Amino acid sequence: xxxxxxxxxxxxxxxxxxxxxxxxxxxxxxxxxxxxxxxxxxxxxxxxxxxxxxxxxxxxxxxxxxxxxxxxxxxxxxxxxxxxxxxxxxxxxxxxxxxxxxxxxxxxxxxxxxxxxxxxxxxxx
Amino acid sequence: xxxxxxxxxxxxxxxxxxxxxxxxxxxxxxxxxxxxxxxxxxxxxxxxxxxxxxxxxxxxxxxxxxxxxxxxxxxxxxxxxxxxxxxxxxxxxxxxxxxxxxxxxxxxxxxxxxxxxxxxxxxxxxxxxxxxxxxxxxxxxxxxxxxxxxxxxxxxxxxxxxxxx
Numbered sequence: 001x002x003x004x005x006x007x008x009x010x011x012x013x014x015x016x017x018x019x020x021x022x023x024x025x026x027x028x029x030x031x032x033x034x035x036x037x038x039x040x041x042x043x044x045x046x047x048x049x050x051x052x053x054x055x056x057x058x059x060x061x062x063x064x065x066x067x068x069x070x071x072x073x074x075x076x077x078x079x080x081x082x083x084x085x086x087x088x089x090x091x092x093x094x095x096x097x098x099x100x101x102x103x104x105x106x107x108x109x110x111x112x113x114x115x116x117x118x119x120x121x122x123x124x125x
Numbered sequence: 126x127x128x129x130x131x132x133x134x135x136x137x138x139x140x141x142x143x144x145x146x147x148x149x150x151x152x153x154x155x156x157x158x159x160x161x162x163x164x165x166x167x168x169x170x171x172x173x174x175x176x177x178x179x180x181x182x183x184x185x186x187x188x189x190x191x192x193x194x195x196x197x198x199x200x201x202x203x204x205x206x207x208x209x210x211x212x213x214x215x216x217x218x219x220x221x222x223x224x225x226x227x228x229x230x231x232x233x234x235x236x237x238x239x240x241x242x243x244x245x246x247x248x249x250x251x252x253x254x255x256x257x258x259x260x261x262x263x264x265x266x267x268x269x270x271x272x273x274x275x276x277x278x279x280x281x282x283x284x285x286x287x288x289x290x
Contacts, residue, residue, distance in 0.1 A: 063212075100206075100287055102213040104279075107233070107240055113213040 020071045022079075024062040026087050033057060033092025033120070040089040043121070044081060045097045054119040057093045060084060064112045068105070074112045076101050084116055093118035165190035165275060167227075167246040169260035180256060181285045189278035193260045196288045200224075200249060203257040203288070207247040210283040214276060216245055224249060230276070240272035247280060259284060 043050075062083050066074035074080075080101070088096050101114040171184060171193035178184065178195040185192040196203055200223070207226055211218060216228040225248040232241035244264040249257050261280040265273040 100209055100290070102209065102283055102287065104213050104215075104283070106215050109215075109233075111213065111215065113209065115209065 020064070020066045020074075022062065022064045022083055024060060024083055024087055026058055026060050026091065028058040028091050029056055035092055036089045038086045038089050040085075041094065042085045042088050043095040044084075045095065049097055050095065050119070050121060052121060054095070054121050056117055056119055057088075058091050058118045060087050060096075060114075060116045060118060062087070062112075062114050062116075066110050068108050068110050072110075073105075074103070074110045076103065076112050076114060080112045080114050084114065088118045091118055093120055095119045095121045164188070165262060165264040167244070167262045167264060169193065169248070169262050171260050173250070173252055173258040175252075178258070181289050183278070183281040183285060185278045185281070189275040190263050191260070192262075192277035192281040193258070194281040194285060195252070196249075196257045196259055196284060197255075198257060198288045199255050200251045200257050203249045203259060203284075206284050206287045207249065207259070207280075209287060210280055211245055211247065213283065214245075214279060215241070230273075242266055243273050243276060245276055245280065247284075 062080065064074045064079045064083060066072065066079065076098075084096050088094075095118075097117045097119060099115045099117055101112065104111045104113070169191050170186070171191065173195070178193075180195050180197040183192055183194040196206070198206070204221075204223065204226070208218060208221065211226065211228040214230070215233075216230045218226055218228045220227040225246065228245045228247075230241045230243045230245065242265075244266070246262045246264075247259060248261075249259045252258050259281065261277040261284075263275040263277045265275065
């Protein structure tokens with residue numbers, strides 16, 4: 001049944017493609033900074049802001065949706081931080097402050113929504 | 126004289142009775158669907174009473190079509206929180222002002238059944254001591270009603286989650 005096999009293959013591809021989706025909006029503030037490598041070092045501040053003075057480089061709003069059956073549960077500390085890190089490095093930041101975040105589940109989809117501020121901390125002396 | 130061939134008549138008496146029964150059944154089914162498919166209203170039954178609410182403790186109706194909460198934040202933060210919560214619940218804001226917002230849940234074809242389309246409304250008003258009284262209501266519609274649910278309880282729970290950080 002090659003026709004049926006092909007239909008199943010297409011269906012599985014569609015299911016896999018639909019199993020996860022990430023939408024991120026980045027608003028840069030102030031003067032543009034040179035982008036760093038996407039795997040640059042980023043410090044995350046989830047429950048408190050840094051005590052040292054810092055420069056605000058931008059705001060990020062990210063929505064990560066993942067199908068529980070195909071990709072497992074979406075989590076802030078895993079998929080969320082990975083997305084924020086890539087975007088923060090892209091606008092030259094070295095730290096991210098989590099402003100708000102929510103994790104929800106609707107049917108088989110799990111969602112992480114995060115609103116964050118990308119900052120530049122002064123270099124350590 | 127034209128001849129009428131009874132044997133070739135498209136419907137005999139039994140067929141007519143059957144067709145009437147079928148029509149009655151379809152009409153009954155549509156009536157049941159119409160009454161069960163649509164639910165909820167955007168007029169909340171909850172009103173702020175000073176001694177009836179504790180900060181960040183939601184009060185909900187049985188079906189979660191209507192819920193309320195007194196948040197310990199000002200109106201500006203309440204608007205921010207409400208916008209974030211409805212977006213996080215996979216909805217699109219259709220209307221927003223300084224005292225309310227309306228949103229509609231995005232439609233999906235899921236693994237089990239289609240979902241989305243519920244109409245959500247969040248209203249708020251500042252009360253004493255930098256607090257804000259919030260009501261959340263859900264309206265479900267006839268189309269796709271089987272995959273729809275009431276979201277008001279989840280809205281106020283998530284608003285408390287963000288407002289109490």
